[in-house]
Amino acid sequence: MAVNEATADESLGGSLRDANSASSVRSSTSGSGTASASGASSDSGVASGSGAAISGEDDRPTRTIRAKYVVGCDGARSGVRRSMGRQLQGDQAFHAWGVMDVLTVTDFPDVRMKCAIQSEAGSILLIPREGGHLARFYVDLGEVAADDAGRIRQTTIHDTIARANAILSPYTLEVKDVAWYSVYEVGHRLCDRFDDGVDADGSEREPRVFIAGDACHTHSAKAGQGMNVSMQDGFNLGWKLGAVLTGQSPHELLATYSAERQVVAQNLIDYDKQWSSLMAKKTAELTDPDEMTRFYVDQAEFLYGFRTQYEPSMITGTAEHQALAAGFPIGKRFKSYPVARVADANFVQLGHHHRADGRWRLYAFADASGEALARFAAEVPDVVARFTPAGADVDSVFDVKLVLQDAWQDVDLGTIPPIFLPRTGSLGLVDYEKVYAAIAPRDCQPAAPKMAVGTDPDADIFDAREVSRDGAMVLVRPDMYVAAVLPLDAVGELEGFVRAAFAEHR
Missing domain, CATH: 3.40.30.20 (Phenol hydroxylase, C-terminal dimerisation domain)
Structure with missing residues (x-):
């Protein structure tokens, strides 16, 4: 949240951190160009031309923040996005992966090397972590039935370790400690806008509410691209909010955030669909043993964040010179x-x-x-x-x-x-x-x-x-x-x- 001429004490920060339900955004009744926000939550709301507000009801005292803009970085189930009347659109790949950060003893010789492991039993993406011992394993849990209803997410760490051993066979993996574990289903979804800069009749207006990261794009967790792209969402929006709030730039600058980053998110999803499809293949399904390596090398510029190219706008010129x-x-x-x-x-x-x-x-x-x-x-x-x-x-x-x-x-x-x-x-x-x-x-x-x-x-x-x-x-x-x-x-x-x-x- 970008706060203008307001103070937030530690108790307010605590109440916001403790809130378990999603926030909402609704129009401010004030004509001062500010917005009000409270640590509680609601399920409905909009933003007005004068500001935005986060509010709701619970048994704690209401606290108000005066702000001009609200930024929702509240994840794939974003309440801010829902309150804007926007939704993620896309598809489910019906494939699941177990992800574990673990300390292991193994006879697999490349355990400290980033590698994609594929066998008839499935696939593993192995990424060595910091410290010389910790490693992350993305373990293929196979296809998910359309009527699974989330049951795949109940897969235990023990089941995932067993699956990893089956894929690695004849090598073995003995897990000594589990630092973190999760199960996710691959889904590729994107919000059509990352702000509230359009009225119900389709006319453009100054955006007051923004979403970033998983709140506006979701994909598989492999290759670290979600974090990279999400941080760039924040960087792109952050300097623009700073320029507008300090009076350096006109508010029209804020409209370039959604215009620029939505395209990048779409490119990420297109890339991830190809990468996830390759990772899910068994060895017999690969047309070329170097297919994955070649794809990874060919996409290196994208992976390192250098392929992004913004279109001409008020802050990006043409190629005339x-x-x-x-x-x-x-x-x-x-x-x-x-x-x-x-x-x-x-x-x-x-x-x-x-x-x-x-x-x-x-x-x-x-x-x-x-x-x-x-x-x-x-x-x-x-x-x-x-x-x-x-x-x-x-x-x-x-x-x-x-x-x-x-x-x-x-x-x-x-x-x-x-x-x-x-x-x-x-x-x-x-x-x-x-x-x-x-x-x-x-x-x-x-x-x-x-x-x-x-x-x-x-x-x-x-x-x-x-x-x-x-x-x-x-x-x-x-x-x-x-x-x-x-x-x-x-x-x-x-x-x-x-x-x-x-x-x-x-």
Whole structure:
């Protein structure tokens, strides 16, 4: 829940944690633009244009939270989703899995290796856990009858261990301790919206209530994708709520949450259907013994979260100038690369200096002659100032960074424009850590930062990320997704783009 100008004491937190029933959302009668919420629950409710409310009845005193927005992260049986009048839609795979985190003694030689085990008795997905001994086993419990009515969920840990031994045979598995155990049925379900931003007549309005994670998408538990995607739901929504609540951005920004994340959730479900189907196959059903390995490798970009690409919107531009920095695809996550920080000659990963602090990053990749950079440095400070609150640090909204083509030894910081060396804080101290020089990884030795396998040791960031030697600017959102690629001296285009996403202050 995003709370605006409100306090919540520890007793309230306790009552909310203790509540066992689902919350509901209903319209506030206040015209103040806030919402009220109580620790109890109900089964009905809506949100109004002025705010939202969580409320209900039980035998405890009613407590009220004044809030503008409500976020439901209350799982697959979400009461918040139900109160919004939305539901999960999809299908059941009629297949069940037992999941156990266990300490074991086994003669299976690959127990500390992530692996998919398939035999005529079924399948196991084995994922070693932390500490050197704990391991997670996803154990195939087989198909579930349509009239099972949940009986499969009564499968005991002892039955699951026996099933695991049958699949592993002739190897054996002796379980010494069970840290956690559960049974789940594979289901693929998705909510058509992740907010309440539409009225009964279909007209769009400002969303006040949001859902995230299992409250809006469910799938199998294998490969860890549910947690990864759910955390990205929260990250995507969190920075947008922060921007709106602080007055940095208009409320229209919030509509992009559902538009962006619902597509990602659908892609996850499409992937999971294929993965679950492969995992459920017996060895005789596999057309190729390497089928699963090949699928896993082919889908690696998706598994690691790099395949997400947001469509054009008020915060994601078009591909008109994509060729200027082809290695930074618009709408996809900013791909890091080694550079040399000029001030201290330290070799760093450029993307690792993008903190999750709600700021936008504007990377200026300098042209060889420096002429376009000079025009950029002369014009961009006015744009930055226009969207920065009075009295705030100059880099509090836009963190402007410079990447030069020169060797770091040849850069004179005394010639660098002030926008890249801002004075910040109460003492007005200079921030020297925004100026970088392109460098080939081979030249970083022996102090090179970690690099991806296959990195060309002779390619600098301009080569590796296909950035034009005539210069370019790359605008990156607070969630580290590329918002726009523009010519370095196209400051007017930059201003036109950001005006939709920001409130002007000057």
